Amino acid sequence: MTQQNSSFEPIAILTNQLSEMGRGVIAMLPNIAIAVVLLGITWAVARFASQISEKITKGADMRQSLRELIELAVKFSIWAVGLLISGTVLLPNLTLSSIIAGLGVGTVAIGFAFKDVFENFMAGILFMLREKMRIGDYIGCDGIEGRVEQISLRETHLRKTSNELAVVPNSVLFKNPIEILTDKDKRRFELIIGVSYDTDLARASDIISKAVEGSDAIDQEKPIDVFATEFNSSSVDFRVRWWSGSEKRDEHVSRDAMIRTIKSALDREGIEIPYPYQTHTFKEPMKLASND
Template identity: 55%
Template sequence: MNYVAILSNEIEGMGKTFVQALPSLVIALAILILTWALARGMARTSRRITARAQVRDDLKQLVETLVRLLVWIFGTLIALTVAVPSFTPAGAFASLGVGALAVGFAFQDIFENFLAGVLIMLRDKMNIGDAITCQGIAGKVEKITLRETHIRQFSGELTVVPNSMLFKNPVEILTDQHLRRNEVIVGVSYDTDLAHAQQVIEQALATVEAIDSDKGTVVFAQEFNSSSVDFLVQWWSDTSVQDLRLTKSQVVFAVKSALDGAGIEIPFPYVTNTFKEPLPLLSAKALQEERTA
């Protein structure tokens, strides 16, 4: 048997087949290029339409992505039909069979993130620009795609989060409302007149302009601590006007100054010496007297 002749005939047959199919391949390639251009044009058109409709940024991105996807699906199917005459979309779906099930299991995470991304974009909450916290990640949402969400953490790092994680776990949206409540614990010594201390703290809060006066403030005696009687101090402020942390700093400054002016001591906590024996509580005044003695 002449193996060289057989191999030569096979190669020659493959060459003839390729030459015969070359026009179809060129047309299929042209269809793919046209599909790419059409996808860009349709995406640009959808972007203009959604911009006029004043749709949320995440919905704009969803519409644009789906338009691109649909154009590419139809374009690819047409190109395959031209390049491979025996190929038909119905036959391709029918021939998947068990293979489709295997592919489904293999790409389960991708499909899950895809569906989660669509649902995240469709819901009203958690839009681009919102500050959120989820599973220890806190930052600002910069981008939402069909598979992942980009979160710029408050410390500057960019975290790429799978959409399924944001869809399955509780997400705290910090910027859902401009008015937010914050609190601080203020401890006073046990020999303090609590009613007087409460009044002093309330007057101090009234001097902080960033606090929303309509929502009011809360100053409640909370618990007996080991070294002090603790007050729970709560207030509301508009985070769109001023940073929540700056308002809290102003509250701490105002309360500390007011308590010092009223002669109300904020006691030191118990400390432990090198022999692990508890030392008695000393106020600031007592410590000063002990140093001068």
């Protein structure tokens, strides 16, 4: 008889525990109902606040991604407050200090685990707050060039001239210098032109200047510069500078026009653009082999 009673003891203990849990759940039903109602109110308030935020930001002169960030921040703030209130109703022993302490420890652990993610996230927020580098700008950074198609909280999409899409983490753009090539309507370009050493440099400079000034591929209102810059191995080099449109195609078109125009002008005047060559000097006279 004693053995039979001992075999039923675990079942009795489990039954008592389930009964106590059931009574606890029943006792918490009012709190659960209130917490659910609070969550419903939080959802409604967050939706209404998001609509109000959208109407306010739509009239402001800001990029779309920044408007989405503001709406997300409004929703997050309302939901954080709503969840905090619902949690204290559902668990009365839960205090604000314990929540803050738990969040502190959890934040440190999550921060180390998702360091790169948070770094890109913060960089994305800073990019959205900047006035520079807008959608449609052509930029270059860390060897990557392309037109900005999208700026999100984690990454930036650049469309290359070859139509490839480069997805660049925001932290890369934030840590490295960015060249915004289309920040202004006009940019200055330059080209190195070499002439032979027996050339009259003043005459060559005048010919190059007139050739550049007569081209339709450049901005005639901006200054044109022709400077003799270097004694090279087989030529004296001129640096030619002009202004044209800031788009990447404008650079290619104007550079092509300058090379063609300057080459034609120098050829007409008989001025040589020399090939690179080397002069070898020997200490002893060289003996040529005889054909005999």
